[in-house]
Amino acid sequence: MIEVKDLRKGFGNVEVLKGISTTFHPGKTNLIIGQSGAGKTVFLKSLIGLHHPESGSIAFDGRLNTNFTIEEKRQWRQEIGMVFQGSALFDSQTVEENVIFPLKMFTNQTQSEMLDRVNFVLDRVNLKQSNHRFPAELSGGMQKRVAIARAIVMKPKYLFCDEPNSGLDPQTAIVIDNLIQEITEEYQITTVINTHDMNSVMEIGEKIIFLKDGIKEWEGSSEEMFKTDNEAVVNFVYSSNLFKKVRQAYLNETNL
Amino acid sequence: MNYIEHIGKYYLMLKQVFRRPQKARIFYDALLREVEELGLKSIGIILFISFFIGGVIALQTALNLDSAFIPESLIGFAAKRSIILEFAPTFCSIILAGKVGSYITSSIGTMRVTEQIDALEVMGINSLNHLVLPKVIATVFFYPFLITLGMVLGMFGGWLAGVLSGLFSGVSYIEGLQTDFNPFLIAYSLIKTLAFAFLIATVPSYHGYYVKGGSIAVGKASTQSVVWTTILIVITNYLLTQMLLT
Numbered sequence: 001m002i003e004v005k006d007l008r009k010g011f012g013n014v015e016v017l018k019g020i021s022t023t024f025h026p027g028k029t030n031l032i033i034g035q036s037g038a039g040k041t042v043f044l045k046s047l048i049g050l051h052h053p054e055s056g057s058i059a060f061d062g063r064l065n066t067n068f069t070i071e072e073k074r075q076w077r078q079e080i081g082m083v084f085q086g087s088a089l090f091d092s093q094t095v096e097e098n099v100i101f102p103l104k105m106f107t108n109q110t111q112s113e114m115l116d117r118v119n120f121v122l123d124r125v126n127l128k129q130s131n132h133r134f135p136a137e138l139s140g141g142m143q144k145r146v147a148i149a150r151a152i153v154m155k156p157k158y159l160f161c162d163e164p165n166s167g168l169d170p171q172t173a174i175v176i177d178n179l180i181q182e183i184t185e186e187y188q189i190t191t192v193i194n195t196h197d198m199n200s201v202m203e204i205g206e207k208i209i210f211l212k213d214g215i216k217e218w219e220g221s222s223e224e225m226f227k228t229d230n231e232a233v234v235n236f237v238y239s240s241n242l243f244k245k246v247r248q249a250y251l252n253e254t255n256l
Numbered sequence: 257m258n259y260i261e262h263i264g265k266y267y268l269m270l271k272q273v274f275r276r277p278q279k280a281r282i283f284y285d286a287l288l289r290e291v292e293e294l295g296l297k298s299i300g301i302i303l304f305i306s307f308f309i310g311g312v313i314a315l316q317t318a319l320n321l322d323s324a325f326i327p328e329s330l331i332g333f334a335a336k337r338s339i340i341l342e343f344a345p346t347f348c349s350i351i352l353a354g355k356v357g358s359y360i361t362s363s364i365g366t367m368r369v370t371e372q373i374d375a376l377e378v379m380g381i382n383s384l385n386h387l388v389l390p391k392v393i394a395t396v397f398f399y400p401f402l403i404t405l406g407m408v409l410g411m412f413g414g415w416l417a418g419v420l421s422g423l424f425s426g427v428s429y430i431e432g433l434q435t436d437f438n439p440f441l442i443a444y445s446l447i448k449t450l451a452f453a454f455l456i457a458t459v460p461s462y463h464g465y466y467v468k469g470g471s472i473a474v475g476k477a478s479t480q481s482v483v484w485t486t487i488l489i490v491i492t493n494y495l496l497t498q499m500l501l502t
Binding site for chain 1 (some may be wrong): 259278279281282367370371372374375377378379380419
């Protein structure tokens with residue numbers, strides 16, 4: 001579980017996060033949505049320690065990340081898996097080398113043990129026969145799957161994804177969404193996804209946080225999102241006619 | 257950002273670079289890769305340039321010494337001194353600053369803008385130590401060897417230029433090479449090379465690591481890194497010469 005309390009972060013005179021508090025539970029896909037510039041990426045990067053918040057606290061299963069000793073911080077880092085927006089695969093390394101890298105760096109497993117684990121996670125993300133290909137030889141969807149494999153190879157407790165569907169066709173995007181949800185449930189990981197993709201919100205959003213101008217404007221489940229009358233959420237999520245119709249159909253069906 | 261801030265940030269970067277590698281095996285693999293990328297792949301250009309520069313130095317010296325009172329062996333002597341003292345260490349290092357410096361900045365800069373460095377940091381890896389230390393070790397240990405090769409080939413180029421042009425005899429040239437040999441000058445040259453190698457690895461790494469933006473920013477950082485490395489090589493060359501030879 002990740003508990004965030006009154007998180008604030010700014011750059012120069014610009015305050016980006018203006019006191020965000022929320023809780024992310026294990027085994028659930030938690031989605032952060034909001035317009036561009038709302039502070040989603042800064043929030044996500046603050047959670048994983050790439051940005052240092054000015055105030056507030058982030059507790060990982062009760063452990064405040066500001067109180068970590070060097071060894072605890074090292075241990076905590078190994079409990080984190082991150083899927084970056086552009087996959088961030090090491091382009092000079094093959095798929096296998098990318099995925100095995102954290103194992104080589106942080107474990108004392110034998111080569112065959114590491115290869116077994118790599119093949120297992122590549123199999124888990126439906127990416128067989130690609131071990132010796134370079135990232136540049138893969139499609140966007142395959143790169144995302146390699147990034148997910150690398151993120152889960154160390155059996156993380158927390159998985160963070162920054163726009164995992166950006167640049168993917170709708171069909172591949174659904175495959176990636178379902179994969180992340182399956183992995184989250186299977187390994188009881190606390191997953192936090194930063195997304196613009198409303199399909200993802202509808203498909204896998206078990207808890208949704210809507211950020212607006214650095215403030216948590218709304219939070220709830222995807223079902224609650226259908227019912228909400230929060231103007232900012234309605235304007236953002238149901239901006240397309242298709243989603244307006246979907247929402248209307250849902251409300252009619254549930255007689256609300 | 258002003259120059260003082262850049263200098264401070266550069267020293268803070270070095271503090272992170274010179275840490276114990278997190279995993280010896282990975283460091284060793286990275287080191288071998290960098291020796292190949294930054295060292296072995298530079299041998300060709302250094303040998304080619306040294307050979308022709310050596311030839312030009314010998315020809316220029318011969319053409320400017322047409323007095324009967326000056327012994328012909330002075331051509332070999334002057335060529336040797338010029339090559340060992342300046343052309344091999346300084347000129348070749350400036351060539352390497354262009355070739356290797358732009359490679360280092362663009363490769364690290366691209367890793368920065370494609371979030372590969374962030375990926376390393378999230379995993380709990382000291383990215384500066386992981387990326388820059390193997391480069392520093394590879395250049396500092398390999399470039400003295402490279403520059404020594406450059407010296408040898410430069411002197412050979414001078415000899416061949418004389419033999420082919422007929423401007424001076426090969427025998428007198430070799431006699432000049434052997435005259436007044438001072439081993440300290442080789443040491444001076446290699447000390448300079450060590451300092452230049454350090455700059456060639458760290459200054460472009462600094463420019464690449466702290467790049468912000470996209471591909472244009474990486475291109476600009478590469479240009480800046482070559483310019484600054486060259487400037488620092490020239491200044492260091494002056495300071496070391498002042499300290500070691502005067």
